[in-house]
Amino acid sequence: MRDLYGYTRSVTCAAACTALAACGGGGGGGADGTSSTFAGYDAIGVSIVNEADPLDFGNIADVEGPAGVPTTGTASYQGVAFAEVSNTNGASQIQGRLMLDADFANSLMDGSIDAIVDQANEALSGSISLDGGIIRRDINVLQTYTFGGPMQGTITDINGNEITVDGFYNGDFYGAGEEYVNGRFSGTLASNGTTATITNGQFVASELP
Numbered sequence: 001m002r003d004l005y006g007y008t009r010s011v012t013c014a015a016a017c018t019a020l021a022a023c024g025g026g027g028g029g030g031a032d033g034t035s036s037t038f039a040g041y042d043a044i045g046v047s048i049v050n051e052a053d054p055l056d057f058g059n060i061a062d063v064e065g066p067a068g069v070p071t072t073g074t075a076s077y078q079g080v081a082f083a084e085v086s087n088t089n090g091a092s093q094i095q096g097r098l099m100l101d102a103d104f105a106n107s108l109m110d111g112s113i114d115a116i117v118d119q120a121n122e123a124l125s126g127s128i129s130l131d132g133g134i135i136r137r138d139i140n141v142l143q144t145y146t147f148g149g150p151m152q153g154t155i156t157d158i159n160g161n162e163i164t165v166d167g168f169y170n171g172d173f174y175g176a177g178e179e180y181v182n183g184r185f186s187g188t189l190a191s192n193g194t195t196a197t198i199t200n201g202q203f204v205a206s207e208l209p
Contacts, residue, residue, distance in 0.1 A: 032097075033078040033079070033097045033099075033115075034097045034114075034115035035095075035097075035115070035117070036117065036121065036123070037117065037121045038093070038095055038117055038118070038119050038120075038121055041080045041082070041095035041096070041097075041117070042095075044079070044080050045079070045080045045082075045204055048079055048080070048180070048204050048205065048206050049204065051206060052174065052175070052179070052180050052206070055174050055175060055180065057174060057180070057182040057204060060141065060142060062174055063141050063146065063172045063173070063174060064146075064172070064173040064174055064175060064176070064178055065141045065146070066136065066137050066138065066139060066141070066146060068173075068176070068178075069104065069135060069137075069146065069173055069178060070104040070178065071104055071105065072104055072105050073104050073105065074101065074102060074103050074104060074105075075101070075102045075104070075178060075207050076099070076100070076101050076102075076207065076208045077098070077099070077100040077101075077102070077111075077180075077181050077205040077206060077207050077208065078097065078098070078099055078205055078206065078208050079097075079098045079181070079203060079204050079205025079206060080095060080096075080097070080098055080203065080204060080205070081095065081096050081097075081098040081113045081185070081201075081202075081203040082094075082095045082200075082201070082202050082203070083095075083185070083198050083200070083201045083202075084198070084199050084200040084201075085189050085196040085197065085198050085199065086196060086197055086199045087194060087195065087196040087197065089194075091199070092118060092119065092196075093118065093119045094116055094117065094118050094119075094124065095116070095117060096113045096114055096115050096116035096117065096124075096128075097113065097114055097115045098111065098112075098113055098203045098204075098205050099111050099112050099113075099114075099205075100130065100181055100205060102135065102147070102173075102178070102181075104135065107134055107135040107136075107137060108133065108134060108135065109130070109133030109134060109135060109147050109148075109149055110130065110131040110132070110133065111129075111130035111131070111133070112127050112128060112129055112130055112131075112153075113127060113128040113130065113151075113153075114126075114127035114128070116128075116155060118157075122157070122158050123158065124155045124156060124157050124158075124163070125155065125156045126153060126154050126155035126156050127153055127155070128151055128152065128153035128155065128165050129150075129151070129152050129153050130149060130150075130151055130169055131149070131150075132149050132150050133147055133148055133149020133150070133169070134147065134148070134149060135147045136148070141172065145170035145171055145172055145183060146171070146172045146173055147170070147171055147172070147173075147181075147183075148168060148169055148170035148171065148183075149168065149169060150167075150168055150169075151165065151166070151167040151168055151169050151185050151187055152165060152166055152167075153165045157191075161191050161192060162191060163189050163190070163191040164189070164190045164191070165187065165188075165189050166187050166188055166190070167185055167186050167187015167188060167198060167201075168185060168186060168187060169183060169184070169185035169201075169203070170183050170184060170185070171183020171184070171203065177207075178207070179206060179207045180204070180205065180206050180207070181203075181204070181205050182203065182204045182205075183202075183203055184201050184202045184203070185198065185201035185202075185203065186198055186201055187201070
């Protein structure tokens with residue numbers, strides 16, 4: 001169901017999009033792209049996928065390769081980040097607002113994930129930085145993502161436990177005008193001596209006006 005946020009090169013997201021849309025419920029987010037509920041972020045993700053149709057975020061043929069990515073100007077994107085994390089105690093899921101800024105002239109990517117909630121709709125304060133990313137110009141999109149960078153930050157759960165996030169994100173541009181970004185991230189979340197691994201980290205976003 002979450003594959004719509006993923007960059008699965010071998011599988012299209014058509015079935016995943018249909019399944020998620022069928023889940024319904026929860027309503028979308030606010031005008032600023034945040035939601036107080038897990039289902040609300042699901043709805044935001046579905047809205048972006050529907051808006052992008054017929055682009056398929058799971059199809060390598062729809063990626064805007066390096067030759068088509070501008071070398072001047074900037075673009076800002078807003079969307080959803082999803083993560084499933086697992087450790088010896090089991091698995092849990094979180095979602096939040098994704099913000100990404102592309103500086104095409106300098107081949108740089110910056111951004112953040114904030115307004116995070118878990119599947120029980122409990123909020124986690126703080127944010128995760130996506131600053132320091134790069135746009136890769138000399139790559140083969142069959143083998144490498146078009147952009148990526150570090151993912152680091154500290155978030156706090158409702159019980160006051162600090163969670164240190166450390167990892168990487170990678171993604172691609174979609175659309176003739178780079179109107180969408182989609183990709184995935186990997187890494188760990190550590191708290192109180194316990195470390196959980198991100199087993200399924202995915203994001204999707206659309207360009208802001």
